[in-house]
Amino acid sequence: MQVSNVMLTIAKISVPDIPLLPGDPQVSPLSGCKLKWKRQWLWVSPTQSNPTKTLPALQNEQWFKECLVHSPIRAVYLSPDLDEPTLKAWMNTCECAGKQAFLRLPSITLPQKRYRWAWWIKRSLDWVVASLLLLLLAPIMLLLALLIRLDSSGPILYRQWRVGRRGKLFRVLKFRSMIDGAEQLHHQVMGSQPGLHKLKSDPRVTRLGGWMRKYSLDELPQLINVLRGEMSLVGPRPWALYDAVRIPRKECSRLNALPGITGAWQISGRSKLFDLETVNYLDLEYLRNWTIQEDLRILLMTIPRVISGVNAY
Incomplete structure (x- = not known):
């Protein structure tokens, strides 16, 4: 409570603690969190037991957003032990407050530490190739945007939280392939499905969306993520939150890596590959044995798989 009270004081909001009402539908997922303030960073972890008292600001995401906006905090570090709804609530609040959110992860030796010059070349190629592809594919992307608008109601782009480099949480961009x-x-829809949450016959996928997914056209906007520095052309799978929270703690360090549009999982089975452990193993092997030549091999092998549309949905 001490940290939260200080935040409210800085935000020029002064209120006493009030009881947390059991079963109150208005209570935010933020209210079940323990906060620790360290310099310009806020560390968030789940409480060990059900709280009987909470700060009013934590019961209201809009109110707590105002506290964050007026605080000197620059980044919020979220425990991987938090459940998916709580993580989403924190990320949405941080996004509205203009604060960067990170998933707190164990460290791992990444390729950019071992091969600095080779990694610099990789990132330079990412930027150049992504820029050229966006220019060349712009007419196709505009046509797809028009078709999506005509096919079903809802936004053209779909923005979903993913785990990026060093646990940085970002919005991956895709053409919307599902209903609004x-x-x-x-x-x-997924129920208790084990492994990656993907269905071959997902009822939420639109007619146009199914066709775009078959040829990975829905992923073209991710070239913008590459230009932003959030992704690479080749890298480990960019994990969605509902998959990331189910990764065993001992394997969470792999989430530190910069994710890619394509990768070892893509050329090994695409959507047919469901097992979390297998995908993790492929990604870890890629990180351990990374070279620019390996990236080029994966890119070249991705092209025929995308054109064929095999095992994609």
Whole structure:
């Protein structure tokens, strides 16, 4: 409570603690969190037991957003032990407050530490190739945007939280291939499915969306993520939150890596590859044995797989 009170004081909001009402539907997922303030960083972890008292600001995401906006905090570090709804609530609040959110992860030796010059060349090529592809594919992307608008109601682009380099949380961009509001139906559709949350016959996918997914056209906007420095052309799988929270703690360090549009999982089975452990193993092997030549090999092998549309949905 001490940290939260200080935040409210800095935000010029002074209120006493009030009881947390059990079963109150208005209570935010933020209210079940323990905060620790260290210089310009806020560390967030789940409480060990159900709280009987909470700060009013933590019960209201809009109110707490104002506290963050007026605080000197620059980044929020979230424990991987937090559940998916709580992580999403924190990330949405941080995004609105203009603060960067990170998933707190164990360290790992990444390729950019071992091969600094080779990594610099890789990132330079990422920027050049992504820029050229965006220019060349702009007419196709504009046509797809028009078709999406005509095919179904909802936004053209789909923005979803993913785990990026050093645990940085970012919004991956895709052409919308599902009905509007599909994210809210995710767990209802997937149920208790083990492994990666993908379905061959997902009822939320639109007719146009199914065709775009077959040839990975829905992923073209991720070239913008590459230009932003959030992704690479080749790298480990960019994990969605609902998959990331189910990765065993001992394997969480792999989430530190810069994710890619394509990678070892893409050329080894695409959507047919469901097992979390297998995908993790492929990504870890890629990181251990990374070379520019390996990236070029993966890129060249991706092209025929995308054109064929095999095992993609």
